[in-house]
Each structure stands twice: as structure tokens, then as C-alpha cells.
Amino acid sequence: MTSSMNDDFARLLSLKDTMTPWALRAVATLGVPDLLADGELGVAELARRTGVVPDALHRVLRLLTARGVFTEPTPGVFAPTTLSRLLESDHRPMSLRPWLDLDGAIGRGDRACVHILEALRTGLPVYERVYGRPVWEDLASDPALTASFDAAMATRATALAPAVATAYDWPSAHHVLDVGGGTGTVLAELLRTHPHLRGTLLDRAPAVTAARTSWGATAEGRRCAFTPGSFFDALPRGADVILLVNVIHDWADEHAVAILRRCAEALPPRGRVLLVEHVRDGDPGLLELDLLMLLVYGGRERDAADFRELGERAGLRLGGVAEVGGGLSVLEFLL
Ligand SMILES: C[S@@+](CC[C@H](N)C(=O)[O-])C[C@H]1O[C@@H](n2cnc3c(N)ncnc32)[C@H](O)[C@@H]1O
Structure with missing residues (x-):
């Protein structure tokens, strides 16, 4: 492969990224940015407070750290960034948490979007197909x-x-x-x-x-x-x-x-x-x-x-x- 093909390959892979959007929604739903609002915490403590499995949470936080949402000042310890601040529940003027919360109405709509092909075939919203009634x-x-x-x-x-x-x-x-x-x-x-x-x-x-x-x-x-x-x-x-x-x-x-x-x-x-x-x-x-x-x-x-x-x-x-x-x-x- 030429180097420009390599660049295109990497670019397309980053465009098809499946996990970053869901990882972001997962930490917003769990309230991880709120827990880190006052400073760094270890993954075991974060997992304990959010009721999830430490290894799985660690892997999510590592991905989001690579994407710039958190930092990992020492291995297994995570800290906020200006991006995670936007997900804190009381961020002003506007918190993005309710917009990414998978348990909320907006997250429910986002979850229906895997059926995009259906929208292409019908020109209609897919929400009703997934949840049985219009939004x-x-x-x-x-x-x-x-x-x-x-x-x-x-x-x-x-x-x-x-x-x-x-x-x-x-x-x-x-x-x-x-x-x-x-x-x-x-x-x-x-x-x-x-x-x-x-x-x-x-x-x-x-x-x-x-x-x-x-x-x-x-x-x-x-x-x-x-x-x-x-x-x-x-x-x-x-x-x-x-x-x-x-x-x-x-x-x-x-x-x-x-x-x-x-x-x-x-x-x-x-x-x-x-x-x-x-x-x-x-x-x-x-x-x-x-x-x-x-x-x-x-x-x-x-x-x-x-x-x-x-x-x-x-x-x-x-x-x-x-x-x-x-x-x-x-x-x-x-x-
Ligand atoms: C996208 S929200 C905008 C709300 C508000 N204007 C704002 O900017 O925050 C659309 C609003 O339309 C309302 N809505 C939907 N269907 C409605 C209807 N048939 N009659 C009155 N309001 C309706 C929803 O309840 C919702 O508050």
C-alpha cells in the first residue's frame, strides 16, 4: 500500500468508529464525569461507585482517554479534561449529559439509529419500527x-x-x-x-x-x-x-x-x-x-x-x- 492509501485507510477506519460514541454515552449514563469532577480517581473506586465491572470500565476509560475525553495521570487512575467537564450534570450553561444518557429519551432515540437502512428504504423514521409507536x-x-x-x-x-x-x-x-x-x-x-x-x-x-x-x-x-x-x-x-x-x-x-x-x-x-x-x-x-x-x-x-x-x-x-x-x-x- 502507498502511504496515501494508508492514510485513507486510517481515516476511513476512524470514520467508521463504532465504539467511541457508545463508550462516551456509557460514561455519561454512569455519571463518571461527575465522579471525576473534583479530581482523579482509580478505576476500582469508579467501578465500585457506578456498579460495573472494573476491567470493562478500565477498557472503556482507556479508549476515551486515547480520544482526549479523560487523562490517565498514573496507570489505572483517571482525571477530567475540558471535554469531560461538558458531561458533568451541573455544567453551565449547558450539560451534554442528558443528551448522551442511554437511559434517557435522547439516548433511546440514538439507539434506534442502527436501523438507518430502513430509513433509506422507506424515507421514514425508524423509531416506530424499534419501539412500536412514533416518538x-x-x-x-x-x-x-x-x-x-x-x-x-x-x-x-x-x-x-x-x-x-x-x-x-x-x-x-x-x-x-x-x-x-x-x-x-x-x-x-x-x-x-x-x-x-x-x-x-x-x-x-x-x-x-x-x-x-x-x-x-x-x-x-x-x-x-x-x-x-x-x-x-x-x-x-x-x-x-x-x-x-x-x-x-x-x-x-x-x-x-x-x-x-x-x-x-x-x-x-x-x-x-x-x-x-x-x-x-x-x-x-x-x-x-x-x-x-x-x-x-x-x-x-x-x-x-x-x-x-x-x-x-x-x-x-x-x-x-x-x-x-x-x-x-x-x-x-x-x-
Ligand atoms: C424539540 S422540543 C423543543 C422545546 C422547546 N421549544 C425548546 O426549545 O426547548 C419540541 C417540543 O414540541 C412539543 N410537542 C410535540 N408534539 C406536540 C404537539 N402535538 N403539541 C404541542 N407540543 C408538542 C414537545 O413536547 C417538545 O416540548
Whole structure:
């Protein structure tokens, strides 16, 4: 083999890597980064505290150390790095632990992705084939799964909320309806930063109940209506801004248009629909997310022209697009 063939071989092998993603998820699930947060620990102690077999854990930690996730300052003793810090449960602004936890809703979705060929053959998500029902029904069937999904979304929303609160002319708005707003992290931040605003949070009942319980009694919560419901049904009226954060990418076009139509119907003549979404523009990082949206949710990542077309099909005109950071943009739609 020539040396360039050797390079290509090594590169392809690293691309097909089966074990690093699962090893990473395993340590996140076990909470190893939390155990190492205060410094180094031996593998026997780590295994004892996580209830696993020391030799197997050692082999996982060695792989992740080779990948730069931990260090091994002395043989059999492991220590944190800036990468493992991101997996600590209380890492701010956003912990990646709930996104890699194999016992949680996101890990459950990831585990379905081994059936990628099925998605290629059908163009449909594989989640239902693996778990017997579509993702939203599956989450609804198990309160613990629902809570883990909502918690993962809330960690991301915590990181995102301050940018959303400054990325729009909120002083000119009066009442924001956050559709599919989860446990309301973004809406609570908007109401906190803009005390003249009133809000309505609409999502599935468990998320709305959790939101009311956690921040309903705060000053922001007293200016908010907590409304369980489906965004495929008629939406509450009265808001001049309807916000959807990371909602539309969960859905294929026909469902996305149906949701946007419900928004258009609920909007007053000079109202606005704001989408906070990734806008596909050649960023390779989005390509992996795009496939995940297909395999788990049946959704997709879209470019600005796709969003414009979805809006037109729902009776909405795309006004402007502004970046909010974290790879996300605000897309403003008018009637
Ligand atoms: C990707 S999460 C985004 C949550 C939140 N906007 C955020 O950015 O953290 C999508 C949200 O849509 C909600 N959802 C799914 N189907 C729904 C439906 N039919 N009606 C209302 N909300 C729904 C989920 O409960 C979830 O909170």
C-alpha cells in the first residue's frame, strides 16, 4: 500500500468508529464525569461507585482517554479534561449529559439509529419500527422518558434563552405565545428580561404542568398562562407574537405546514410568527443532526428557501432572518 492509501485507510477506519460514541454515552449514563469532577480517581473506586465491572470500565476509560475525553495521570487512575467537564450534570450553561444518557429519551432515540437502512428504504423514521409507536406517543407513554426529554431540552434552552431575549424587538411586542415551548425556559427568560410582556406557554400536558410547578409562582409565572394542548389544534388567540423554538425541524413538511397554519390562524393582522431554528447553509455540523431528525422524528434541517416555502404554504410571508448564535437563527414571518 502507498502511504496515501494508508492514510485513507486510517481515516476511513476512524470514520467508521463504532465504539467511541457508545463508550462516551456509557460514561455519561454512569455519571463518571461527575465522579471525576473534583479530581482523579482509580478505576476500582469508579467501578465500585457506578456498579460495573472494573476491567470493562478500565477498557472503556482507556479508549476515551486515547480520544482526549479523560487523562490517565498514573496507570489505572483517571482525571477530567475540558471535554469531560461538558458531561458533568451541573455544567453551565449547558450539560451534554442528558443528551448522551442511554437511559434517557435522547439516548433511546440514538439507539434506534442502527436501523438507518430502513430509513433509506422507506424515507421514514425508524423509531416506530424499534419501539412500536412514533416518538411522541412513546414519550407520552412513560412519564420518566417524557421528563428526561424535557430536561434535555431545558438544558439547551437555558444556554439559548438569553440570546433569544435580545435577538428581537421584544419592546414592541405585548403577548408571546410559545408553541411547543417545553417547560418554558425560553419564555420565562423573555418574561424576566422584558417585564412589560405577557406570555402563554403551550405544549403537551406533562411539560406545561412541570413548567407551572417550577416557575408558575414567580413574577414571570404570574404574567403567563400555562396551556396544555396540541399545536395541531386551534391555538389560543390574543398573542401578537407566536414563537416556536426548535419545533419545526421535528416535523416533515406536511406536518410543519399544518403547525404554521395553526399559527397563522391565531395571529392578529399585524402579528408575527418567529421561528428559532438552524438554517442550513453548508455548515457540516448540521448534516448529522439532519439525519438524526429523519431517523428519530421524521423531521429535517432546512435552508432559508425551504422555510420561505413552508411559510407560503401556510399563508405566511418570510420577513427576515437574523442569527442568534449557537448555529441558530430567528426567522420572522408575517401574514
Ligand atoms: C424539540 S422540543 C423543543 C422545546 C422547546 N421549544 C425548546 O426549545 O426547548 C419540541 C417540543 O414540541 C412539543 N410537542 C410535540 N408534539 C406536540 C404537539 N402535538 N403539541 C404541542 N407540543 C408538542 C414537545 O413536547 C417538545 O416540548
